[in-house]
Amino acid sequence: MIEIQNVHKSFGDLEVVKGVTMNVNKGEVVSIIGGSGSGKSTLLMCINGLETIQRGSIRVDGIEVHAKGTNLDKLRRRIGIVFQQWNAFAHLTVLENVMLAPRLVLKLSRSEAEAVAVKQLKHVGLGDKLKVYPGRLSGGQQQRMAIARALAMSPDYMLFDEATSALDPQLVGEVLDTMRLLAEEGMTMILVTHEIKFAKEVSDRVAFFHKGVIHEIGSPDQVIGNPQKPETVQFLKSVL
Amino acid sequence: MFDFKYRFQWRQVINNLPAMLDGAWITFYTALLSMVIGIVIALTLLSMRRSNNVALRSVAIGWVSVARNTPALLQIYFLYFGLGAFGATISSWAALLAGITFNNAGYLTENFRGGLRAVPETQTRAARSLGMTSFQAYTRVVIPQLLRIVFYPITNQMIWALLMTSLGVVVGLNNDLMGATKALTDLSYRTFEYFAVAAIIYYVLAKLTFGVARLAGWKLFSY
Ligand SMILES: Nc1ncnc2c1ncn2[C@@H]1O[C@H](COP(=O)(O)OP(=O)(O)OP(=O)(O)O)[C@@H](O)[C@H]1O
Numbered sequence: 001m002i003e004i005q006n007v008h009k010s011f012g013d014l015e016v017v018k019g020v021t022m023n024v025n026k027g028e029v030v031s032i033i034g035g036s037g038s039g040k041s042t043l044l045m046c047i048n049g050l051e052t053i054q055r056g057s058i059r060v061d062g063i064e065v066h067a068k069g070t071n072l073d074k075l076r077r078r079i080g081i082v083f084q085q086w087n088a089f090a091h092l093t094v095l096e097n098v099m100l101a102p103r104l105v106l107k108l109s110r111s112e113a114e115a116v117a118v119k120q121l122k123h124v125g126l127g128d129k130l131k132v133y134p135g136r137l138s139g140g141q142q143q144r145m146a147i148a149r150a151l152a153m154s155p156d157y158m159l160f161d162e163a164t165s166a167l168d169p170q171l172v173g174e175v176l177d178t179m180r181l182l183a184e185e186g187m188t189m190i191l192v193t194h195e196i197k198f199a200k201e202v203s204d205r206v207a208f209f210h211k212g213v214i215h216e217i218g219s220p221d222q223v224i225g226n227p228q229k230p231e232t233v234q235f236l237k238s239v240l
Numbered sequence: 241m242f243d244f245k246y247r248f249q250w251r252q253v254i255n256n257l258p259a260m261l262d263g264a265w266i267t268f269y270t271a272l273l274s275m276v277i278g279i280v281i282a283l284t285l286l287s288m289r290r291s292n293n294v295a296l297r298s299v300a301i302g303w304v305s306v307a308r309n310t311p312a313l314l315q316i317y318f319l320y321f322g323l324g325a326f327g328a329t330i331s332s333w334a335a336l337l338a339g340i341t342f343n344n345a346g347y348l349t350e351n352f353r354g355g356l357r358a359v360p361e362t363q364t365r366a367a368r369s370l371g372m373t374s375f376q377a378y379t380r381v382v383i384p385q386l387l388r389i390v391f392y393p394i395t396n397q398m399i400w401a402l403l404m405t406s407l408g409v410v411v412g413l414n415n416d417l418m419g420a421t422k423a424l425t426d427l428s429y430r431t432f433e434y435f436a437v438a439a440i441i442y443y444v445l446a447k448l449t450f451g452v453a454r455l456a457g458w459k460l461f462s463y
């Protein structure tokens with residue numbers, strides 16, 4: 001379970017997250033929607049400790065992420081994150097990309113890591129691209145590789161930060177399909193997304209972010225189907 | 241009238257070619273060694289430069305600054321005689337190696353710093369988010385990609401190192417290509433012939449190194 005309690009985050013004088021409280025239960029899929037610059041990405045980074053926070057607390061399975069003694073490297077194994085820019089390691093083949101962290105972090109043997117990587121790459125439909133360098137892949141394929149790379153660590157949580165925003169429109173579908181598959185398998189996920197239809201379809205809950213706070217949160221039918229706040233209405237109008 | 245009496249005599253030089261080629265080998269591996277050590281030091285200086293610790297950063301900045309703004313000849317000279325003054329004696333070969341390595345590390349640090357800008361910060365982020373330590377992210381994700389970007393400057397530096405090993409003669413080195421050549425001319429006074437052949441060997445060595453580096457570059461960085 002991820003417990004976000006009154007989190008505040010600033011960059012210098014600019015307060016970007018202004019007191020966010022939200023829980024994500026095991027097996028739940030929560031989507032975060034909202035305008036550009038509203039602090040969605042920043043909040044995700046705070047969850048796995050890639051960014052620090054100024055106030056409040058974030059706990060993952062009871063572990064205080066931002067406490068002094070917390071071993072973030074260890075915590076991050078359990079939280080996969082997929083970015084808008086897929087960040088393939090260009091110097092490694094698809095297979096090596098996925099094997100690297102299991103080898104270095106989980107200390108798996110070469111054959112164990114390879115077995116895990118092959119399994120995850122097949123899972124995302126890249127079983128035939130193992131020996132290819134990422135530079136030869138389409139954006140959609142690279143993004144699916146990034147998903148496999150995160151899954152190879154057997155995370156308990158997956159965070160997606162606009163995983164399809166940088167893709168050509170015709171490649172969005174294949175990545176959404178992969179994410180949908182994960183949701184169906186019961187993965188606990190937080191999705192920052194501009195794909196409102198997709199969010200409505202896969203999410204248990206949707207949170208609308210506005211100016212660093214959660215303006216509205218509830219079931220997709222409520223927040224997307226029947227929004228109460230004028231800001232939510234206006235945002236949905238602008239993206240649908 | 242200017243009476244030009246010098247007569248070229250090549251036979252003797254040809255006879256001593258094996259000694260010069262032995263020297264060329266020493267020249268080559270000294271340069272190569274100074275590069276390998278220089279690259280490791282440069283990568284260390286680079287992360288020191290980027291650290292938040294003022295002392296570490298100052299050492300790195302100082303190193304780069306001195307290496308780039310003083311003559312290599314004096315660096316070698318000071319390492320040899322300077323250390324000697326403090327009671328620490330090192331061989332002329334060690335002084336040469338240290339001097340060239342000092343220089344390589346300084347220049348390469350600057351090259352690497354530029355190259356690092358072409359490796360996006362998000363690569364480190366992605367690596368860290370998979371649970372890698374910052375050291376793992378640096379050595380396994382950032383450095384391999386950096387080396388591709390700076391491969392050409394590295395090759396140039398290697399050739400520079402190859403030629404600069406000839407400075408070993410100022411601290412009495414007598415078995416590298418320049419040192420061996422110098423020793424032979426001292427015995428025979430066929431200075432021009434020996435130096436001409438030495439120049440040709442340096443040239444071929446430099447060209448060969450460049451060619452091999454290009455091939456290696458293709459092989460290593462074909463992604
Ligand atoms: N490293 C940083 N340093 C300074 N300001 C930052 C940094 N990262 C983000 N910001 C600022 O914080 C604010 C929120 O950014 P964030 O990326 O979280 O927004 P977002 O909701 O993800 O937007 P988008 O939909 O465009 O991705 C923006 O004003 C941004 O300029």
Ligand SMILES: [Mg+2]
Nearest residue numbers: 040041042162
């Ligand atoms: Mg964002």
